[in-house]
Amino acid sequence: MKATAGLLVLLVTVSQGVENPCDGRKDGAQCYGKLGGNIFLHLMDNALSLFRYECQQNKTILFKGGSLRNLSQPPERFSFTPEDGMMKIEKLERTDSANYTIITVGQSGTQNEQWTLLLFVEAPVTSVHIASKCLSQGEQLVSCSSKEGDNVQYKLTLNNQLLKDADLSSGHLQSINVTLKQHVSGQLACSVGNHVSHVLESLLISTCDFINCTSNGTRISGWLPETSKSLCDEYIPRIKAPQSKNYVLIMAGILSALVTLLVISVAIVVLSQKKKQSNTHADEPDLTYADVRIINQPQNKSRIKARQEVEVEYDQVKFSERKRRTVELKQDGCVYANVRRDR
Structure with a gap:
């Protein structure tokens, strides 16, 4: 026995x-x-x-x-x-x-x-934890981790198919953390294992959307899974992006302000130059000219002879467009030079 x-x-x-x-x-x-x-x-x-x-x-x-x-x-x-x-x-x-x-x-x-x-x-892998989080612009961060195990390797699948590089914004398929593009959704599974063990954990993910609503009196605003819309009491239609994130509009506003300041500065400089030139012309003294007239009166031969000996040629010089004032001369047979200053 x-x-x-x-x-x-x-x-x-x-x-x-x-x-x-x-x-x-x-x-x-x-x-x-x-x-x-x-x-x-x-x-x-x-x-x-x-x-x-x-x-x-x-x-x-x-x-x-x-x-x-x-x-x-x-x-x-x-x-x-x-x-x-x-x-x-x-x-x-x-x-x-x-x-x-x-x-x-x-x-x-x-x-x-x-x-x-x-x-x-x-050491074998005993547990796996998989989680997702919505990022800006609808991308989604997925993390897969295990607390124990030696020489652990990770593998991600979507709807029982290997996840493709085209579905990723960053990271690689054997890493712990990857960033999925906005269009990716479905049953995401994370396989963690080594030579002596293998553990699989899956998670149903949906696309991310910017949700702005109230739920039981509490305001909800941010990038969340699209399924979170069911929590809203009063849904406000989606806005494409938070204003704080719209850097293009911010930069356009700053550039517009700089252009406006530049135009104003140029206008001020031009007006200043014109005003300076106007003041310069105003400070110039009025020109003085002489108006010489000869009155024909009966004269004796001695005076005529003296006049013929000294020939004086006069010309009238004008530097101003102002209307000239006429001064009547006395008919005394003398030659006068009347000097005037127009103001």
Whole structure:
């Protein structure tokens, strides 16, 4: 009865090992184990046919045995079954990540073989959190995170299809945070995993809209998921963008103000120059001219002769357009020079 029980235990062990073993019979094989879990490593074929076999962990002997020698027992948490060459490690620890070297000698004692496998122990991913937040201009920030796990990789899908780069404004498909374009909506799923675990979390996202309304007396204003419109008691039609964000209009207003100030400055300078020139003309003194007239009167020959000896030529010079005042001269037969200043 005891032998039957022992055989049953052995069959269960082999069965468990066959379910998900890591094949370490080739040199350079890589195996991955879950931290705190168990792993089966297929080290060799039937070890009972070998003259000698040995397993080392980072050059430290774990166990050895052969057809002519007693099997040395592996340390605690390790077990080995020579019938199928399967080694089991229970409750994996990080220190179990190591190089395992297997050395075998055939029955003839001359055929030696040696190979190495690498075992990596990783902490599994236990939970995933996915969230979204509306940004300005209708873009949407999506974050996917996990609290635990070693060598974690992220993958995003939309409606069961891989998310495309054309759907992204920034970030990449394997990153924790990405920014989606305005038109993206649907069932967004974030897959987080490593070699020993895999967790999937999904979120239904809708496009973002600028909502300005009241809900139960509270004002709601900002970029929110379009589904938030159902919370509004009184909805105010969407405005394209908050005025504080409309930089183009702000810059246009500033430029218009600068142009207006420039035109006013130029006008002031021109008026100032004209006023200065007007004052300069006003300060100039009035021109003086002489009006010489000769009255023909009977004269004696001596005076005529004297006049002929000295010929004087007069001309009338005018520098002003003002109306000239006429002064009547006395008819006394004399020549007068009347000097006037027009004011």
